[in-house]
Amino acid sequence: MQQRLFGSALQLLFLLSLVAVLLTGAPMAGAQEPGAAPTSTEERAGSLDQNRVARAREYLRDNPISPPDTSSPRATLESFVYIMNEVNTLWMSVRDSYDDSNRLFLSDSEEEKLVLVRALLSKAAQTFDLSGIPVTSRENASVEIALQLQEILDRIPAPLFEDIPGSPAGSSRKAGNAADLPDHWTIPGTSINLLRQDEGELRGQYLFSRSSVERIPEDYAVVRVLPITADRGEDLFEYYTYTPGNLIAPLWYDVIEAGPDLLQYHFADQAYWQWLALAGLLVLYAVVFGYYVRWRRWRAVSVNEGTRIVHAILNPVVVILAASLFRYVCEDQINITGMPLVAVGTSTTAIIWSATAWMVYQLLQLFYVWFSSSAGAARDGLDVSLLRTGFRVFSLAIALIVLGYGATQIGIPIYGVIAGLGVGGLAIALAAQPTIENLIGGIILYADRMVRVGEFCQFDDLAGTVESIGIRSTRIRALDRTLITVANADLAKRKIINYSYRDQFHFRHKLKLRYETSPASLKRVLAAIHDYLLAHEKVIEDPLRVRLIGFDDYAVTVDVYAYVQAATVAAFQEIQEELLFGIREIVEANGSEIAYPSSTVYLSQDKGLQDEQTAGDTAPATGEKEIHAA
Incomplete structure (x- = not known):
């Protein structure tokens, strides 16, 4: 027991020495634990003033978000080693304190230390090129990679810091020797490579390359069976991976530990109990989802459009909350890691952003209903159908932007999203040419102000009142109250007589x-x-x-x-x-009346033609006679 305590004290002194070098660049000298084989790190250690060590340790804890020194291969590796050693010290102290207390929750001081541990882990992750990991899983995946890399370094012969190109951490920024450094440096005996960045904000900085980050899980799987040369006595990555909770296992994990040994067996980087918990969670979600869908179908549909949209908004909200809860349980309680973690993070992020785009569309539609139903002369004068169409197009565009941003969160580059939307838009345009033609026809109807909703018009062989002008078609209420739907492209080509103008x-x-x-x-x-x-x-x-x-x-x-x-x-x-x-x-x-269609018959006595003819004949004869007599 005394030997264990003595060794722990030496380890703490060694860690303090490493922290001091991180910030001062001073040479290290230290002692090794009795009975333990000297490591290369201990060979590099030297004596340090205790006040400087205390100040260095305090600075590291008080400035956890300060970026690590990555100006040279040596500075990057030293920064990672020193930060992870400080992480281990704080982490194990919180775990041991919590396990010995038998409390249900962590104390305030323990919570503060865990916050510092997470900040330091995030700081250690800044030495990695994580561009190959989706943004949504990057935070948790970087913790796993940092712990795996630490375990790898604990199981291989450690290189001497003096043999690594560059100045010590904390001093190379002032040395001005960046031109003499190589473009990359590989840890001897490994494929782990430190590569100088050529672009971006980290230009000239040395990070563990993307290919090295991708190989770290494979390298860890190879060396995990080797003994740990550092005197910590356990594999912290295994503790992190196979226990629930966020860094510290909760009390309910004691129930699993007391169960059958089969639950602690491993498969695909997860314990059996984690796979069972994940399967049970999926079954529970499937059952709840089924009941929710049936409940939604049983509900009566409201006749009010605003109420219907509010009910429609509840669906994406429920999906977002359910996906967020699922991810929280998987990451912070079951503690899914590795590829399952990436799969869970990617799928839940895709669901959350898809539901967010859906919710944004419905919210904009709700805003349209409120705006169109508000009182006021300016609003009353607007064309309701045009407003509806504009809101739908605008809502769809905003929803696509939200969906595109969500795609970048799961690892799809923004330029790829834009190119995909362009190619997809071209394909849709070719496949939906009649629909686009009708859309343009509707725009022409609006732009030329040919017809508006509520106007009475005659369109060649039909006449009626315009009820709505949609994206594809226009609805006309005929005089016999039948509803006629005409494609916008066809309507725009017709002769339109608008009586309302x-x-x-x-x-x-x-x-x-x-x-x-x-x-x-x-x-x-x-x-x-x-x-x-x-x-x-x-x-x-x-x-x-x-x-x-x-x-x-x-x-x-x-x-x-x-x-x-x-x-x-x-x-x-x-x-x-x-x-x-x-x-x-x-x-x-004024003495007149409106005439009725009629005919007037006048009756008189006809004298006949014979008498008239007789009289006519007598007159000429008499004349002749008179002439003859003369």
Whole structure:
């Protein structure tokens, strides 16, 4: 026991020495634990002033987000080693303290230390080129890679820091020797490579290359069976991987440890109990999803459009919450790691961003319903159908932008997303050419202001009131109340007579007056009708004519010609009715009446042709006689 404590004290002194070198670049010297084989790291250690060690340790803890020194291969490797040693010290102290306390939750001081541990792990991950890992899984995957790399370095002969190109961590930034450094450096006996970056903000910095990061899990699988040369006594990556919780195993893990040994067996970098927990979670989600779908189908559909959209928004919200909860349970409770972690992170992120795009679309539709139903002259004057179409196109565009950003979070590059959208858009355009033609036809209808919703129009052989103008088609309510749907492209090619745009309505009627009307009465009727129309506020003064135009079969015809100001057909018909009543009163007041279609028969006695012929014949004979007598 005393030997173990003595060894722990030496280890702590060694860690403090390493931390000091990280920040000061001073040479290291130290002692090794009695009975332990000297390591290359210990050979590099030297004595340090204890005050400097304490200050270095305090600086590292107080500045966990300061970037590591990656200006040279030596600085990068030293930074990683020193940071991970500090991580191990803090992590193990929290774990041992929590295990000995038998408390249900961590204390405040332990939570603060874990926050520092996570910050230091994130700092260690800055020495890796993680561009090959999806953004959504990068944080957790970087922790695994850092722990695996640490275990690899603990099982291989450690190189001397003096043999690594570059200055020590914390001093190379001031040395100015970057031009003498190689483009890359490989840890002896491994395929782990430190590569100088050629572009971006990290240009000139040395990071563990992308290919090395991808090989680290494979290299760890090879060396994990080798003994640990460092005096920690356990594989921290295995503890992190096969235990639940976030860094510290919760108390309920004791139940699993007390169970059958089969639960602790490993398969595909996961313990059996983790696979069982994941399978149970998937079954639970499938059952809950099935019941939720059935519940949604049983619900009555509201007749209010806004209420329906609110119910539709609940679906993506539920999906987002369920996916987030699933990911939290897998990552922070079951602690899925490795490739299953990447699969869970990628799939849940794809679901969350797809549901977010869906939710954004529904929210914009809800905003349209609110906007179109709000009071106000400006809003009432808007074309509701045009507003609906515009909101739908705008909502779809925003949803696609959100979906494209979500694609970048699962590892699809933004340029690939844009190119994919371009190629996909071209394919859709070719496949949906009639639909696009109808869309352009609808835009033409809007742009030329041919028709609007609520207007009465005649389209060649059909007439009716326009009810809606959609992306593809226009709906027309015919006079017999049937609903006619016409493609926008076809409608735009037709001859359109829009009665709603008339600023004046033609008032023209031919009055049939009785033949018994005297000329004086007829003149009074014409003058009175003309004065009546001229005095009416809705009748245009010019042109205005009231003239006798003929004597027809059964009546005297009077032509009344004028224009009436009215906003709608209904308003014109109301004014027309008023005028016709007034004209009839004028006709009757001036001694005439409206003629009915009729025929008049006059009876007289016919004298016959014989008498007339006799009289005619007698006259010439007498004349002749008179002439002859003369």
